[in-house]
Amino acid sequence: MRIEQAADEHLEAWVRLRTELWPDSSFERHRAELAQFRANENAVAFLAIDRAGHVVGFAEATLRHDYVNGCETSPVLFLEGIYVRPEHRREGVAQALCQAVAAWGRSADCTEFASDALIDNLASHAFHTALGFVETRRVIYFRKLL
Numbered sequence: 001m002r003i004e005q006a007a008d009e010h011l012e013a014w015v016r017l018r019t020e021l022w023p024d025s026s027f028e029r030h031r032a033e034l035a036q037f038r039a040n041e042n043a044v045a046f047l048a049i050d051r052a053g054h055v056v057g058f059a060e061a062t063l064r065h066d067y068v069n070g071c072e073t074s075p076v077l078f079l080e081g082i083y084v085r086p087e088h089r090r091e092g093v094a095q096a097l098c099q100a101v102a103a104w105g106r107s108a109d110c111t112e113f114a115s116d117a118l119i120d121n122l123a124s125h126a127f128h129t130a131l132g133f134v135e136t137r138r139v140i141y142f143r144k145l146l
Contacts, residue, residue, distance in 0.1 A: 057084035070136025077105030
């Protein structure tokens, strides 16, 4: 397994993985989001590529200059999304992706690496804990129609 920074040649495979992680958005919407993401100088993505050359995972991250819950510095390296195909989980792929993201963040002078997860996504909580993330606070969002 190798970890590479995302490139044009991997775009379609990356979009397919995004649709597996976030199935509520269409393939076309993911492609449009990636066009914006890739144009952002404060964003990076790394891909996990198996020996056969198949893209089997990705991690997307940004440098956030606004306030990030639980953090004390700016910018903060923020893990926007991470996904590894089920048949490649528990092989250290996500850890390797996060290590590549962290190295990129350190090169941008970040000292904090943050992420988030939905309150009921216990698998994500366990994943973050296993990689050394520490929970900082829980938030529930509210809205009211006007």
